[in-house]
Amino acid sequence: MTQTSGAYEQSRLTPDRLARLATRVETGGDRPSIPVQTPITDTEIGTIPACSDDDIVAAVDRARQAQSAWAETPVESRAEIIERFGDLVDEHRDNLLDIVQLETGKVRQHALEEVVDIPATCSYYASNGPAELTDSGRAAPIPLLTSASVTYDPVGVVGVISPWNYPLTLSLTDAIPALLAGNAVVCKPDERTPFIALALGELLEEAGLPDGLFQIVTGEGAAVGPALIDNVDYLVFTGGTETGRTVAERAGRNLIGCSLELGGKNPMVVLDDADVETAARGAVTGAFTNAGQLCLAPERIYVDEDRYDAFLDAVVSATENLTLGHSFDYGPDIGSLISGDHLDSVREHVDSAVEGGATVATGGRARPDVGPNFYEPTILTDVSPDSRIICEETFGPVVSVVPVSDAEEAIERANDTEYGLNGSVWTSDRDRGRAIAREIDCGTVCVNDPYAVGWAAIDAPMGGMGDSGLGRRHGPEGIHRFVESKTIATSRIGPLDTPPSVPHSVTARALTGLAAVQRRLSRLIR
Numbered sequence: 268m269t270q271t272s273g274a275y276e277q278s279r280l281t282p283d284r285l286a287r288l289a290t291r292v293e294t295g296g297d298r299p300s301i302p303v304q305t306p307i308t309d310t311e312i313g314t315i316p317a318c319s320d321d322d323i324v325a326a327v328d329r330a331r332q333a334q335s336a337w338a339e340t341p342v343e344s345r346a347e348i349i350e351r352f353g354d355l356v357d358e359h360r361d362n363l364l365d366i367v368q369l370e371t372g373k374v375r376q377h378a379l380e381e382v383v384d385i386p387a388t389c390s391y392y393a394s395n396g397p398a399e400l401t402d403s404g405r406a407a408p409i410p411l412l413t414s415a416s417v418t419y420d421p422v423g424v425v426g427v428i429s430p431w432n433y434p435l436t437l438s439l440t441d442a443i444p445a446l447l448a449g450n451a452v453v454c455k456p457d458e459r460t461p462f463i464a465l466a467l468g469e470l471l472e473e474a475g476l477p478d479g480l481f482q483i484v485t486g487e488g489a490a491v492g493p494a495l496i497d498n499v500d501y502l503v504f505t506g507g508t509e510t511g512r513t514v515a516e517r518a519g520r521n522l523i524g525c526s527l528e529l530g531g532k533n534p535m536v537v538l539d540d541a542d543v544e545t546a547a548r549g550a551v552t553g554a555f556t557n558a559g560q561l562c563l564a565p566e567r568i569y570v571d572e573d574r575y576d577a578f579l580d581a582v583v584s585a586t587e588n589l590t591l592g593h594s595f596d597y598g599p600d601i602g603s604l605i606s607g608d609h610l611d612s613v614r615e616h617v618d619s620a621v622e623g624g625a626t627v628a629t630g631g632r633a634r635p636d637v638g639p640n641f642y643e644p645t646i647l648t649d650v651s652p653d654s655r656i657i658c659e660e661t662f663g664p665v666v667s668v669v670p671v672s673d674a675e676e677a678i679e680r681a682n683d684t685e686y687g688l689n690g691s692v693w694t695s696d697r698d699r700g701r702a703i704a705r706e707i708d709c710g711t712v713c714v715n716d717p718y719a720v721g722w723a724a725i726d727a728p729m730g731g732m733g734d735s736g737l738g739r740r741h742g743p744e745g746i747h748r749f750v751e752s753k754t755i756a757t758s759r760i761g762p763l764d765t766p767p768s769v770p771h772s773v774t775a776r777a778l779t780g781l782a783a784v785q786r787r788l789s790r791l792i793r
């Protein structure tokens with residue numbers, strides 16, 4: 268039974284609204300209910316069905332049926348619907364912010380980052396996607412006598428498995444290019460944060476997306492994930508590295524493509540010429556956005572020893588000015604963690620660092636007086652290079668600050684990890700920053716910004732190296748995942764073989780001569 272919580276009363280939501288959203292999940296009969304809690308108060312805000320394997324198969328079937336007509340719809344018409352959806356997200360901003368905040372416990376300005384991201388992604392792909400999907404001519408083996416071109420067919424049905432930390436952005440940011448490319452999407456949001464994906468499904472329908480093209484299935488990942496992966500044609504997964512390995516193994520067995528956006532242990536490098544106040548502001552924004560539950564957040568800061576003391580003072584002082592709390596208006600700086608289990612995991616990371624000799628420069632405590640799952644923004648120093656806090660993702664409001672002797676040591680330490688998602692370099696010389704960025708083994712490296720400048724460059728690919736994942740979202744790469752490239756090659760002279768009346772030795776001379784001319788021509792063109 269759904270209990271109302273104080274959180275509901277503060278928001279503009281009602282239990283009925285969330286209950287109506289839950290009815291959008293189609294099941295073949297009564298299914299067990301999964302309770303959904305708000306981390307703000309740990310009280311139940313609604314329930315969702317635990318879909319069965321048959322429900323997943325039926326959702327993919329409905330998606331597949333709708334997809335063939337959608338693939339025939341001109342891409343310009345598909346782009347109009349995507350653009351209209353972006354407008355609707357913007358129009359319904361307040362309502363969406365309330366749902367995101369209630370489900371995740373994040374503060375309003377951090378929820379806003381999610382809400383503004385979707386219209387921008389819609390506009391980008393509505394404007395640039397059609398050109399990426401247009402047939403393109405390619406160099407053919409014998410100019411004039413042969414030709415080659417590439418067409419891009421949708422893969423079919425794309426599965427999206429999304430996490431709880433950015434449930435709005437990460438349920439839709441990949442679905443948008445997938446739909447634009449002519450696919451259907453079946454999305455499985457995290458069981459802790461299902462309502463925002465359901466609300467977005469409602470808006471896609473209002474934008475004119477034909478029935479069946481965007482389906483939502485709900486349930487525990489380990490229970491519904493396998494059936495989803497076994498039935499879709501491509502899978503996008505965003506979540507933890509270990510789950511990513513399980514998902515990739517299954518996708519591999521099914522020989523379907525997948526992209527994996529996984530965890531990180533993101534380094535931030537503060538050089539000897541960095542402006543300390545700017546770098547400290549960036550560290551605080553980056554490490555504590557969404558209470559640190561951001562895959563791109565810096566968790567390790569390597570600071571040139573000449574700047575270390577001044578940087579540490581500035582970052583500690585800026586952190587101590589942050590306010591913890593919850594409000595459905597813009598107010599507090601840092602919100603709740605997602606759950607008690609996650610709070611315990613963050614606390615364990617900090618406690619084990621302290622047992623290993625780390626010093627808490629500020630923070631380091633849970634704050635039950637603010638709410639059941641709040642943890643203070645925390646800065647650690649004196650951490651050892653092989654401690655958990657340096658090697659494993661914490662995914663909470665905790666960052667370690669480490670002095671280094673020079674840029675070379677900073678790069679070496681930054682790269683001393685299995686992860687490679689996002690890094691940043693801080694310097695007053697941007698050229699130097701870009702040169703050092705090239706040395707850091709991450710899918711994205713930002714100069715003088717912790718993450719937003721890289722994420723918001725939607726035209727540029729984003730993703731991880733090593734244990735941080737496979738494949739890229741955003742940019743042309745982000746839509747090419749969702750199409751099969753098909754080459755159509757044509758000969759004007761029939762089969763490229765030896766005509767019966769010509770001796771093989773003559774053909775051999777002609778072929779080698781032709782190849783030599785081609786090589787010479789291509790060198791001239793270069």
Ligand code: NDP
Nearest residue numbers: 429430456457458487488489492506507510528529530562
């Ligand atoms: P999980 O990997 O536990 O969960 C992510 C999603 O996978 C959830 O929807 C979950 O469902 C589902 N899932 C769980 N087990 C399986 C399975 N066996 N098969 C298929 N799906 C499954 O990660 P978290 O939810 O804890 O998310 C945090 C992690 O995500 C962090 O490591 C973070 O770094 C990473 N992340 C990466 C991002 C990126 O872009 N690189 C962005 C955001 C987060 P359910 O929970 O409902 O059981």
